[in-house]
Amino acid sequence: MSGAASSGIGRPSWANLLFVLPYMLVLAVLLIAPVGLGMWLSFQDYDMLGGWAGGVGFENFTNLLNDRIFLGTVRNTVIFVVLTTPAFIVIGLFLALSLNDRTRRSSALRSIFFGASVLSVTIVTLVWRLVYLPDRGLLADTLAIVGLHGLDPVVSETYALPAIAVVTVWWIIGLPMTLFLAALQQIPAEIYEAAALDRTSRWRTLLFITLPSIRRTVVMVAVLEIILQFQLFGQALLITGGGPNNRSRPMVQFIYEAGFRDLQLGFAAAASQILFALMLLAALAQMWLGRRQDGAS
Amino acid sequence: MAAPHAMRGYRNGFGDRVLFVAVLLLAAIWIAPIVWVVGLSFKPNDVLMRSTGGIVFPPFTLKNYADILAASSVFHWMLNSAIVAIGQTILTLLIASLAGYGFARTNFPGKRMLFVLVLAALAVPEQAIIVPLHTMFAVVDLHNTYAALIAPRLAFPFGVLLMTQYFRAISPEIEEAALLDSASRFKVFWRIVLPLSIPAQATLGIYTFLHGWNDYFWPLVSATKPEMYTLTVGLAAMQTNFAQTEGIGFLMAQAVFAGLPVMILYLFFQRYIVSAVAGAPAK
Structure with missing residues (x-):
């Protein structure tokens, strides 16, 4: 990527700047400026109703760190990431390994697993709220067959967050599956042919050839999913509303409510900074772990 | 799109069959909510009030969709x-x-x-x-x-x-x-x-x-x-x-109706959509 500057043709000219100017202007106004403004806001006492009451140093941050609801949303978000990321990797990898061929059958099955990804969060949550209906939902009907009655995950402190995790994995399993499929196709066929000649078992082939070959992709998918799942919002807002007793309220919902319901812009901006920092930290930690494993082998 | 080589050399049918049944089972779980919602969206609301069983039996109705258009x-x-x-x-x-x-x-x-x-x-x-x-x-x-x-x-x-x-x-x-x-x-x-x-x-x-x-x-x-x-x-x-769920047939019809445009798009442009989501141009 860093070779951008050397790969052009022709002499440098200011006129060529015109090609990138429209996008750079949009980027400056709609992304870079808000990042800067957000950082500034997080140190201000700025309330949409009361107006701007000046800088307050780190007060917004210290208030957040003493706010039990906010700390609860941090915990919920981390639990959600821990619940979903391994599921995305294990199920995504299993599907990719099983459906990695050119048959019509595999292609049809891939379409099924990918299909829900194109739906919006509102449609997905609408479908699943119906599935989770306590008396007539698909889940309740299915569990009734095996004699389980009265489970209403949406209002259960224990099951609310896992219920949201199930919806999320169902919704976007297509992305990890597709990324793993792409990685599997990069493995040279000769390696497998050699393994087949040696009569290497299926499990040994998986453990010693396939998995090591796609380790980079596994790390990439893990980082990607951590970043994506830290942003949990619509599913929680629309399925449980963050309840019961705040047990499924994620950080982004906290930002939404602080900023757009309670109109405390400085406070909400500070919470956004913490979310941003946590996401960067988690991604860096994951990449560092992946690299360390690379070095060890 | 997939290369055929991944499983080449393995002719042990039993393992393949177990794997295939597992994937099929997973696919059934994956598609069940959609089939269920689409099926029930054609059922009258007063029937759904009592029970959501009997998805393949009449009566059927288009009223839920007519209500959306209204x-x-x-x-x-x-x-x-x-x-x-x-x-x-x-x-x-x-x-x-x-x-x-x-x-x-x-x-x-x-x-x-x-x-x-x-x-x-x-x-x-x-x-x-x-x-x-x-x-x-x-x-x-x-x-x-x-x-x-x-x-x-x-x-x-x-x-x-x-x-x-x-x-x-x-x-x-x-x-x-x-x-x-x-x-x-x-x-x-x-x-x-x-x-x-x-x-x-x-x-x-x-x-x-x-x-x-x-x-x-x-x-x-x-x-x-x-x-x-x-x-x-x-x-x-x-x-x-949502709490007052008299009209769950109507809600289901809404979910189906709202999902229809992208689902049609998905059927026609699946290859491009899959590669777009994965972030690379289609081959």
């Missing part, structure tokens, strides 16, 4: 979503192609620095800037307009990076010949390079359209008047009185 705001929201998603798609293709060409093929002062800025923008999530972004649009009084709904997504750097990569992979010789003929730089881009980039345009176009159509957070905070709702926001607003 509640005309759904169409209006769909139109809003279409305007926003198509607007974002056209504008993104335009500015991302220009910028991608600029970064991949031309030289200008400060290019390296600007490109690093674009790469860094990739790390910024929407949630980190939504509060200040909302404040900015409030200051210029643009909320509840199409401009406000369309603009913020244009800044996402994915399109520029995709186009930069794609243009860089195109052989430079054709361009060099045209430039020797002293064609202007823009003409070379417009007449020669842009037509070569159709596959990347299709990928980026579908990616942008889908994300625009399905966007939820920004329209939720920017469009506060019901007539400016997009489909995602409107549907969510209609779900708020």
Whole structure:
């Protein structure tokens, strides 16, 4: 990527700047400026109703760190990431390994697993709220067959967050599956042919050839999913509303409510900074772990 | 799309069959909610009040869908979503192609620095800037307009990076010949390079359209008047009185109806959609 500057043709000219100017202007106004403004806001006492009451140093941050609801949303978000990321990797990898061929059958099955990804969060949550209906939902009907009655995950402190995790994995399993499929196709066929000649078992082939070959992709998918799942919002807002007793309220919902319901812009901006920092930290930690494993082998 | 070699050399049928049954079972679980909702959307509400069993038995009805057509705001929201998603798609293709060409093929002062800025923008999530972004649009009084709904997504750097990569992979010789003929730089881009980039345009176009159509957070905070709702926001607003579930057939019909446009798109452009979601041009 860093070779951008050397790969052009022709002499440098200011006129060529015109090609990138429209996008750079949009980027400056709609992304870079808000990042800067957000950082500034997080140190201000700025309330949409009361107006701007000046800088307050780190007060917004210290208030957040003493706010039990906010700390609860941090915990919920981390639990959600821990619940979903391994599921995305294990199920995504299993599907990719099983459906990695050119048959019509595999292609049809891939379409099924990918299909829900194109739906919006509102449609997905609408479908699943119906599935989770306590008396007539698909889940309740299915569990009734095996004699389980009265489970209403949406209002259960224990099951609310896992219920949201199930919806999320169902919704976007297509992305990890597709990324793993792409990685599997990069493995040279000769390696497998050699393994087949040696009569290497299926499990040994998986453990010693396939998995090591796609380790980079596994790390990439893990980082990607951590970043994506830290942003949990619509599913929680629309399925449980963050309840019961705040047990499924994620950080982004906290930002939404602080900023757009309670109109405390400085406070909400500070919470956004913490979310941003946590996401960067988690991604860096994951990449560092992946690299360390690379070095060890 | 998949190479056939992964399982080559394994003819132990039993293991294959166990694996296949497991995948089939998983697929059944995956598709069950959709089949269930589509099936029940054709059932009368008063029947669903009592029980949601008997999905394949009559009575059936189209009343739930007729009710949607009567509640005309759904169409209006769909139109809003279409305007926003198509607007974002056209504008993104335009500015991302220009910028991608600029970064991949031309030289200008400060290019390296600007490109690093674009790469860094990739790390910024929407949630980190939504509060200040909302404040900015409030200051210029643009909320509840199409401009406000369309603009913020244009800044996402994915399109520029995709186009930069794609243009860089195109052989430079054709361009060099045209430039020797002293064609202007823009003409070379417009007449020669842009037509070569159709596959990347299709990928980026579908990616942008889908994300625009399905966007939820920004329209939720920017469009506060019901007539400016997009489909995602409107549907969510209609779900708020979910507790009183007399009309679950109607809710199911809504879910099906709202999902139909993208599902049709998915059936026709699956290859492009899959590669767009994975972030690479279709092969």
